[in-house]
Amino acid sequence: MDPNSRLVMEDSQRTLTPYVTGTSVIGIKYKDGVLIAADMGGSYGSTLRYKSVERLKAIGKHSLLGASGEISDFQELLRYLDGLILYDNMWDDGNSLGPKEVHSYLTRVMYNRRNKFNPLWNSLVLGGVKNGQKYLGTVNMIGVHYQDNHVATGFGNHLAIPILRDEWREDLSFEEGVRLLEKCMRVLIYRDRSAINKLQIAKITAEGVTISPPYSLKTFWEFSAFKNPTAGAEGSW
Amino acid sequence: MVYITAILANWIFGYKIFTQGLIQLGQPATVKVAANLVRLLAYNNKNMLQTGLIVGGWDKYEGGKIYGIPLGGTIIEQPFAIGGSGSSYLYGFFDQAWREGMTKEEAEQLVVKAVSLAIARDGASGGVVRTVIINSEGVTRNFYPGDKLPLWHEELEPQNSLLDIWGSASGSSPEPMRE
Numbered sequence: 043m044d045p046n047s048r049l050v051m052e053d054s055q056r057t058l059t060p061y062v063t064g065t066s067v068i069g070i071k072y073k074d075g076v077l078i079a080a081d082m083g084g085s086y087g088s089t090l091r092y093k094s095v096e097r098l099k100a101i102g103k104h105s106l107l108g109a110s111g112e113i114s115d116f117q118e119l120l121r122y123l124d125g126l127i128l129y130d131n132m133w134d135d136g137n138s139l140g141p142k143e144v145h146s147y148l149t150r151v152m153y154n155r156r157n158k159f160n161p162l163w164n165s166l167v168l169g170g171v172k173n174g175q176k177y178l179g180t181v182n183m184i185g186v187h188y189q190d191n192h193v194a195t196g197f198g199n200h201l202a203i204p205i206l207r208d209e210w211r212e213d214l215s216f217e218e219g220v221r222l223l224e225k226c227m228r229v230l231i232y233r234d235r236s237a238i239n240k241l242q243i244a245k246i247t248a249e250g251v252t253i254s255p256p257y258s259l260k261t262f263w264e265f266s267a268f269k270n271p272t273a274g275a276e277g278s279w
Numbered sequence: 280m281v282y283i284t285a286i287l288a289n290w291i292f293g294y295k296i297f298t299q300g301l302i303q304l305g306q307p308a309t310v311k312v313a314a315n316l317v318r319l320l321a322y323n324n325k326n327m328l329q330t331g332l333i334v335g336g337w338d339k340y341e342g343g344k345i346y347g348i349p350l351g352g353t354i355i356e357q358p359f360a361i362g363g364s365g366s367s368y369l370y371g372f373f374d375q376a377w378r379e380g381m382t383k384e385e386a387e388q389l390v391v392k393a394v395s396l397a398i399a400r401d402g403a404s405g406g407v408v409r410t411v412i413i414n415s416e417g418v419t420r421n422f423y424p425g426d427k428l429p430l431w432h433e434e435l436e437p438q439n440s441l442l443d444i445w446g447s448a449s450g451s452s453p454e455p456m457r458e
Contacts, residue, residue, distance in 0.1 A: 088364060088402040093433035220441050235402040240434065243441050250455030257444055260437040263407050263424035 056160045060112040062086055064097045065236040066198030067108035068226050069167040070210060071176045071191045072219035075247035076169035078108045079223040081230070082256055083238035090238055098244045100251040102127045105141040105170035106244050107148075110195040111183065112163035119162060122151065141170025141177040145187070153185030165195035171248050194226075197234040202226035216245070228259055284330045291316050310336040314346035314354060322352025331362040337413050365397030365404040372396060383412060387421070395428040 062084045069078040084092030097116070098108045101123050109116040126147060130139045139147075145168040155161050165182040180195065181187035192206040205226050214222065223243055230237045239261065244253040267273075295316045300308035314334040321328060332348040347353075347360040359377050361369050372393060381389065391408050398404045408423040426437060438444060 085402060089368075090400050090402055217442055224440055235405070239437065245455075247455065252455045254441055254445070256435065257441060258435040258437040260439055261426050263426060268407050268424075269422045 060163045062092065062113045063236065064095060064110045064113055064116070065234055066194060066196045066202065066230055067097065067110050067165070067167045068194045068198045068202045068206075068223060069108065069169050069178050069180075069192065070206060070214070070219055070223065071169075071178050072214040072216065074216065075171045075245060076106070076176055076178050077216075077219045077223055077243060077245050078106055078167055078169050079227055079241060079243045080108045080110070081227065081237050081239075081241040083236060083240070084113050085236045088235070090236075093238055093240060094256065096242065096253075098242055098253055100244075100253065101144055101168075101170075102130070102139055103250060104138065104172045104246070105144045105168060106246045106251055106253075107144075108167040108169075108195075108244075110165045115162040115164050119148070119151070119164065119166075123147075138172075140172035140175075141168055141179070142172075144168055144170070145177070145179040145181065145189075149181045149185065149187045152181050152183060152187075156183065156185050167193055167195060170246050174248060197230060197237070198226070201229045201233055205229065224259060228261065231259065231261060284332060287317065287320055287328075287330065287332070291320070307338065309338040309340060310334065310344040310346065311338075311341070314344075314348065318346075318348050318352055318354040321348050325350075325352050333360045333362055335360075335413060337415060339415075343414060361393070363397075363404075365394070365401035368397050368400045369393050383414070387412060391423055392429070396431060398425070398428070399431045399434065 064084060065081065067078065067080040069076060078098055080097040082093060082095050082097065083090055084095040086092075095113060097110070098106060099120060101107050107119075107123070109119070123144070126144075127139065130137075148166060148168060152162060152164075152166075161183040163183050165180065167178070167180050169178045171177070177189065178191065178193055179187060179189040180193040182195070191212075192203065192210050194202045194206075206222070209222055209225075220243060227241055231239050239258045240256050241259070242254050242256055244251065291313060296308045296313055300312065313336060317332055317334050321330070321332065329350060331350055333345065334348065335343070335345045337343045345357050345360050347355045347357050347362070349355075349362070358379065359373060361373060376389060376392075387410055390410055394404070394408045398406075398408075406425050408428065410421045410423070412419040412421070430436065
């Protein structure tokens with residue numbers, strides 16, 4: 043081998059464009075903890091290809107992760123997190139990683155991948171409760187991260203956050219929280235082309251994590267403007 | 280590229296068919312004439328237009344007829360026609376489900392089912408289904424709201440809220456999952 047030449051090997055894959063994607067995730071804090079909602083769609087471009095994708099997953103005892111974006115990258119993240127939680131459990135020291143720590147870990151992973159131009163093509167919502175403290179944060183593929191009383195990814199930022207800014211209150215009950223999230227999800231079903239009418243809502247409290255079974259929301263389509271769309275434009279020419 | 284399906288339709292119908300056709304000829308234009316007028320617009324402006332069209336109708340000479348006019352301005356007479364982004368998902372369906380000599384009711388049901396299947400899989404399709412039936416008796420319009428359409432694979436019956444499913448079995452909140 044000529045000592046002046048270098049053999050370059052591409053041994054790792056890079057996500058340059060996403061293929062199978064999930065759309066919005068919305069999260070809110072409520073009285074007893076955190077509620078997160080996401081639909082179950084895995085779109086393949088404009089095709090609604092997979093309709094039972096679980097985009098909400100429990101992480102350890104105290105946290106819940108919701109992901110939008112490339113599903114394969116989300117699955118890879120879950121593998122990383124499995125390793126992290128296992129390592130934490132192996133210490134067997136009575137301590138366990140809380141949502142703040144998991145969010146911090148995810149932020150480092152996402153940001154470092156971004157710096158290497160090999161991002162995990164996701165926007166994540168991480169929520170949890172530990173020692174009575176509620177936590178809700180978000181981090182995305184470029185490493186932007188923050189916490190708030192309500193967070194959302196993708197279209198949720200444009201359609202759900204305005205509703206939440208108006209209607210979220212401290213000390214929402216569980217019922218009020220669910221109805222508020224459902225109100226936001228309904229808008230997304232009507233207006234987001236990648237959203238499907240099949241969703242899950244998850245709650246995390248001091249007691250633990252519960253993820254609902256998949257279900258659909260009722261929608262309304264019988265506006266007179268839909269039945270007679272040309273009523274205002276009759277008699278051209 | 281300009282998407283002007285509705286504008287073309289309006290112009291052809293209002294001006295060419297009604298004004299020039301009916302008034303000059305003394306009777307309504309045939310489906311073939313209408314389709315060819317559309318074709319001329321589509322063909323002669325092919326670099327400015329990007330719109331796929333289907334012209335369907337009834338006249339006393341040939342009865343019910345359908346003409347497909349895809350991008351470029353080709354005209355093709357067909358027993359049935361499909362188009363648009365959602366149509367990709369319907370080629371197999373129509374290959375299997377379409378038959379010669381269906382009744383009016385069968386045909387309308389087929390079309391509603393087809394659009395409903397496209398809505399299930401095409402992100403750019405959704406909402407409601409509107410049908411138009413054109414025959415010797417005239418023009419009939421029907422409306423099918425989205426929530427009345429059949430449910431397909433992995434689609435669920437709609438609920439008012441998660442709270443109705445979880446119910447008040449365990450107080451207000453269900454028990455958390457245990458490993």
